[in-house]
Amino acid sequence: MPKTSARLLSLLSLLQARRDWPGAVLAERLDVSPRTVRRDVDRLRELGYPIVAVKGPDGGYRLDAGTRLPPLLFDDEQAVALAVALGIATTTGAGIEEAAARALQTVRQVMPARLRHRVDTLRVTAVEPAGGRPRPQADPRVLMAVGDAVRAREVLRFDYAAASGTGAAGPEPAPPRRAEPHHLVTRGGRWYLVAWDLDRGDWRTFRVDRIAPRVPTGPRFAPRELPGGEVTAFVAGRFRGSSDGPGDWPCRGEVILDLPASEVSPFVGDGVVAELGPRRCRLTIGAWSWPALAATIGRFDADVEVVGPGELRDAFARLARRFARAAAE
Template sequence: MTSDMTARMLRLLSLLQTRREWSGADLAERLDVTVRTVRRDIDRLRELGYPVDSARGHAGGYRLTSGSDLPPLLLDDEEAVAITVALRTAAGGLTGIEETALRALAKLEQVLPGRLRGQVTALQAALAGITWEDRGPRVDPALLAALAVACRDHEIITFDYTGRQGTVTRRRAEPCHLVDSGGLWYLLAHDTDKDDWRLFRLDRTTDPTPTGRRVPPRPVPGDDPAAFVASRLSAAPTRHRAVATVHAPADHVRAHTRGLATRLTPIDAHTCRLDASDDHLPRIAQTLAALDTDYTLDAAPDVLAHLTSTAQRTLRAMN
């Protein structure tokens, strides 16, 4: 009996989401119940937090409205596939996506029926995107989704990680947060073998495997994951060194170099120093081009060679 009522209420909620307004008689006919039963089910939905307005009169019209809180939504198959693909595409290709979007993707993929997973994978593979600038390695959206679930559930995972020298090792860690910095995604996690916090670049991470062991949430030093990751990145060694003395105030440079605030040092009111070092030569060129002001550069030979060749190609194209 209870299961019948639950199924009927879910069906009622689905109907309310598909049309702006329903009459009580129409709903009763669709659900094969009396109008009185519809009224009782509407009251139950309101008790659960769904904002259902009703119009007076014999017809007794009903409609879902906006409320103070977002109640659970029901999606049909096509809607679920569309939202999953959209979230995967955003997570894997766009910059600036918030961690909340990854949590939404994790929730949706966790309950996505098996019959729809093949559709999502096929549609994702068929989509083509245009990258207007080289922002470095792209991340597999499925990897982002799997790690988002592990972060949400505080579940220890194991994964293969490729180090800077190309050596692959199997790691075991407590995942905490996913952070996007300048187009590169990082997993902030507590390495269980080293008993310390570590940053793992997602483009070097493969084969994440849940262990089934969940642990209490571990507080991040300073209670600010993004700031903690930024401080670690600013102190981490990079493959290509490039330090610019910029002839502009630090605030000007900060506004033009997203994610590099911890590498910016004011010298005086009109000058500052920016450490634009990176593992990716094109990204150094993009950072310097974004300064929109004059600067002097102290950089490694490979950086200077890359910048010189880029400038020469540009000049040749103008002739």
């Protein structure tokens, strides 16, 4: 049987992992008797953890929300993971850098020396792409308000700034947008709301940094089925230019490269690579336009055989003439 302190940590970790735990299952997982589980639960309550008994045929326990934050216990891996997550908070686009830095310092102060040393050696610096413009930060309060509307399934009323950030054009202020919010997603350091636009009768993705929620929210709604049923595929399709969410790139072609598949695969995103031999592979990949697709393939610096379609072959010809003129000047 584990020592009491170790067993309490294990019990707390289990209670945090899911909502309800039957007492018999906890006893089996901890390799103790149900009576010992009851005693350990009482010890955790004395430490300030709001654990409630769950009535029913099986009985059990639940770590409930309390009025104050009790002492938190983390194992080594959890503590290091928390510190790393706080350290890279600047890349989230959520505007929480200062709060994350304070939280990291608080966590670090209560860490054992061995963990503090491991965290201190893990220095993380967020670097913006060279020449890139700083990404707009989403206000944490707006994220919370939008997230609340998503969870409560309430119509969100909001003002939506123009791309320039100056608001809607025209002599009169634009009326507030109305949408059924379904998912909050983050992509490339920006936050987006996936929602059904009630005024336009279609699915939309809204930049959260341009949203100004209005109070109160609208009525509750029954959620609609997202096209394709999967938010990741829907958002990826929208950014490829598909109007109905999930979809392919407007231009997709197939070529054979004189390179090993292992050297091509890490750089093709959602492209498909098939090995044809030690030094040859088949690549199927998409892009916004045929010249962009030809240029994407050309960056592999290898001999290329175009399988199809003809538009891709024509794009290679146009680029070849353009590059030849550039080389002659």
